[in-house]
Amino acid sequence: MSANGELQREGTDYTGQVNDSDVEKSVLSGDHLLNTTVSSISWRDVAVMVKHKETGEPLRIVDNVEGIVEAGEMCALMGPSGCGKTTLLNVLAHRPTNAREVNGSVLINGSPVSRATIREMSCFVEQEDALIGSLTVEETLDFAACLSVSTRTLSAKDRISRVRGLIKAFGLQKQANTLIGTPIRKGVSGGQKRRVGVASQLIASPTILFLDEPTSGLDSTASWEVMSLLGAAAKQNNLIIIASIHQPSTSTFNLFDKVMLLSGGKTHFFGPVTAVEGHYHAVGHAIPQHTNVAEFMLELVNTDFVAYRGPAQKHIDYLQWAWGASSHRRHVQAAIAEAESQAHRVTDSRNRAPSGTKPSSLSTILTLLHRSFIKSYRDVIAYTIRIAMYLGLGVMIGTVWLRLKPEQSSIQPYINGLFFGSAFMSFMAVAYVPAFLEDRLQYVKEYHNGLYGATALVVSNFIIGIPYLYIPVLIALLFSVVSYFLVNFHPGFHAFSVYLMWLFLDLLAAESLVVFFSSLFPSFVVALALVALANGLWMSTSGFLVTPGVLNVFYKYAFHYWDYQKWVFEGMMVNEFSERVYACPVIAGQCACMYRTDLMDLCMIRGQGVLDQYGFEPGNMWRNVGIVLTIVAGYRIAAWIVLSLRR
Numbered sequence: 001m002s003a004n005g006e007l008q009r010e011g012t013d014y015t016g017q018v019n020d021s022d023v024e025k026s027v028l029s030g031d032h033l034l035n036t037t038v039s040s041i042s043w044r045d046v047a048v049m050v051k052h053k054e055t056g057e058p059l060r061i062v063d064n065v066e067g068i069v070e071a072g073e074m075c076a077l078m079g080p081s082g083c084g085k086t087t088l089l090n091v092l093a094h095r096p097t098n099a100r101e102v103n104g105s106v107l108i109n110g111s112p113v114s115r116a117t118i119r120e121m122s123c124f125v126e127q128e129d130a131l132i133g134s135l136t137v138e139e140t141l142d143f144a145a146c147l148s149v150s151t152r153t154l155s156a157k158d159r160i161s162r163v164r165g166l167i168k169a170f171g172l173q174k175q176a177n178t179l180i181g182t183p184i185r186k187g188v189s190g191g192q193k194r195r196v197g198v199a200s201q202l203i204a205s206p207t208i209l210f211l212d213e214p215t216s217g218l219d220s221t222a223s224w225e226v227m228s229l230l231g232a233a234a235k236q237n238n239l240i241i242i243a244s245i246h247q248p249s250t251s252t253f254n255l256f257d258k259v260m261l262l263s264g265g266k267t268h269f270f271g272p273v274t275a276v277e278g279h280y281h282a283v284g285h286a287i288p289q290h291t292n293v294a295e296f297m298l299e300l301v302n303t304d305f306v307a308y309r310g311p312a313q314k315h316i317d318y319l320q321w322a323w324g325a326s327s328h329r330r331h332v333q334a335a336i337a338e339a340e341s342q343a344h345r346v347t348d349s350r351n352r353a354p355s356g357t358k359p360s361s362l363s364t365i366l367t368l369l370h371r372s373f374i375k376s377y378r379d380v381i382a383y384t385i386r387i388a389m390y391l392g393l394g395v396m397i398g399t400v401w402l403r404l405k406p407e408q409s410s411i412q413p414y415i416n417g418l419f420f421g422s423a424f425m426s427f428m429a430v431a432y433v434p435a436f437l438e439d440r441l442q443y444v445k446e447y448h449n450g451l452y453g454a455t456a457l458v459v460s461n462f463i464i465g466i467p468y469l470y471i472p473v474l475i476a477l478l479f480s481v482v483s484y485f486l487v488n489f490h491p492g493f494h495a496f497s498v499y500l501m502w503l504f505l506d507l508l509a510a511e512s513l514v515v516f517f518s519s520l521f522p523s524f525v526v527a528l529a530l531v532a533l534a535n536g537l538w539m540s541t542s543g544f545l546v547t548p549g550v551l552n553v554f555y556k557y558a559f560h561y562w563d564y565q566k567w568v569f570e571g572m573m574v575n576e577f578s579e580r581v582y583a584c585p586v587i588a589g590q591c592a593c594m595y596r597t598d599l600m601d602l603c604m605i606r607g608q609g610v611l612d613q614y615g616f617e618p619g620n621m622w623r624n625v626g627i628v629l630t631i632v633a634g635y636r637i638a639a640w641i642v643l644s645l646r647r
């Protein structure tokens with residue numbers, strides 16, 4: 001990168017090689033990116049205390065650190081693994097940490113700012129950047145633009161042109177229509193994915209960009225490319241970039257303006273990259289020629305693999321003391337003090353929508369819906385395989401329970417078929433866990449970047465997840481069309497429609513259960529185990545395995561009445577049996593009816609006799625539909641509460 005920040009190695013082709021022609025430097029600049037309001041971010045006496053995981057004792061993981069990064073500068077946060085880089089970045093970005101106590105000040109233009117303000121003016125790119133694998137590169141940026149405050153007032157044409165500009169600037173033109181990639185569909189490369197992550201944050205026109213390990217998992221060329229683009233963006237637009245980084249190559253390290261070296265949560269160096277050599281020379285650790293300076297610094301403070309901890313710790317303590325006593329430290333303190341003495345409030349005069357004109361909730365929900373819709377029809381794992389699974393289940397049930405006759409001997413198989421079909425359908429909703437977890441990760445990222453809240457996620461997820469509007473209607477329809485007539489359930493269009501409705505409600509509730517547990521425990525294995533356990537519980541208490549009259553009082557009152565599977569099972573049973581009659585066998589000239597109903601004399605069973613055994617009454621369909629919908633709403637509200645509290 002040249003002195004004025006122009007890109008020299010812009011643009012990358014499919015193989016990750018750089019093409020000058022791919023990029024126009026101008027697209028990384030412009031009114032929308034230009035920072036005219038934030039002159040510096042500084043922090044002093046920042047200390048973070050946690051409760052030790054094992055001992056429960058207070059533990060200081062960041063210890064009185066300070067620094068200042070000015071507009072147009074890119075600062076590297078370095079240190080051995082576990083030294084506190086991510087924690088410090090989170091504190092600077094006003095994001096949640098697991099801290100019990102955070103002390104010190106984080107100042108913008110020398111004055112403290114609210115969490116909301118810093119969230120609006122900054123973006124945070126996480127180590128494991130959450131991107132939706134089934135969107136293309138262009139769609140990823142476009143949705144980021146639609147959700148962002150800064151592009152709200154733009155026409156669709158201008159928004160797209162800004163998106164394409166960034167795609168060009170980040171050398172991603174050839175990948176514009178390539179998917180990000182899912183576990184079963186290869187997408188863009190790791191380096192390209194990182195660039196998409198960064199570009200999708202820049203579209204929101206942040207003035208400060210925090211990046212947690214933006215180069216992890218990338219080779220040195222790809223790391224250089226990502227960091228040089230960022231450095232150029234910072235220079236051209238006066239942005240502030242703070243990035244934690246592991247072992248950068250010399251060329252990548254030299255792209256930074258400033259570096260902060262941490263060890264054990266304490267500062268060992270903060271200042272211009274060009275001042276590192278002088279400092280270490282002064283403290284008795286001259287850096288040999290042709291040495292990778294970043295590597296040298298890291299080796300100096302890394303005690304992870306030393307044989308004798310005592311002397312190593314003494315050495316670390318000395319280096320830390322030497323930093324404290326150095327003139328560089330005094331410069332940092334003086335610069336922070338000067339910023340404070342000239343403190344001025346942040347006013348955003350860029351090409352943004354006026355403050356407070358966030359996109360309406362409706363437009364956010366519509367954007368999220370659109371995104372989920374694209375995701376739903378492209379996400380093979382979550383959707384196509386599920387459709388095939390449900391279809392397979394329909395064929396299996398239809399052929400195992402093949403063409404049952406309305407006879408006494410078929411009554412129990414009919415009941416079993418109704419229970420098994422609905423219960424298994426609910427059970428298979430666990431396949432929705434990964435797709436929801438991806439949405440949740442995206443939500444947490446976008447929430448912390450100030451884009452939208454839990455309500456928009458829950459509402460859009462609910463609408464698309466009814467369940468996914470068309471796919472699950474399709475699932476229920478495919479399953480029913482295949483199985484209903486093969487089994488020979490209650491014939492007639494009305495009975496078929498009622499069965500279909502119950503199956504749909506069953507899926508709706510099962511998906512809502514998945515949303516609730518995956519919101520509460522955003523871990524694939526835990527959510528999966530809990531959804532499976534809950535399904536086992538709902539099956540046991542639904543009234544089929546143990547009839548309601550026999551079910552013990554605890555399960556009856558604690559679970560049975562708000563078990564959605566109970567109401568689905570009851571609805572399907574009433575639909576099947578309330579208007580149908582079944583022939584009894586004749587044994588030795590005698591009619592042998594298991595259920596005694598008023599049709600006994602005709603050697604028949606009235607279906608109501610079967611329902612009486614379960615205590616099910618016809619005529620309650622709409623009340624029961626209301627109960628299932630209330631349970632669905634309950635799960636969704638619970639998920640909303642969890643998502644609002646845990647992010």
Ligand SMILES: Nc1ncnc2c1ncn2[C@@H]1O[C@H](COP(=O)(O)OP(=O)(O)OP(=O)(O)O)[C@@H](O)[C@H]1O
Nearest residue numbers: 050051052053061080081082083084085086087088
């Ligand atoms: N509750 C806790 N109990 C004990 N140690 C903790 C606790 N919370 C955090 N830590 C420690 O605090 C340190 C700082 O963590 P942080 O994730 O900020 O480090 P890092 O420098 O970003 O690490 P890495 O480079 O590996 O991502 C780590 O050593 C971590 O183990």
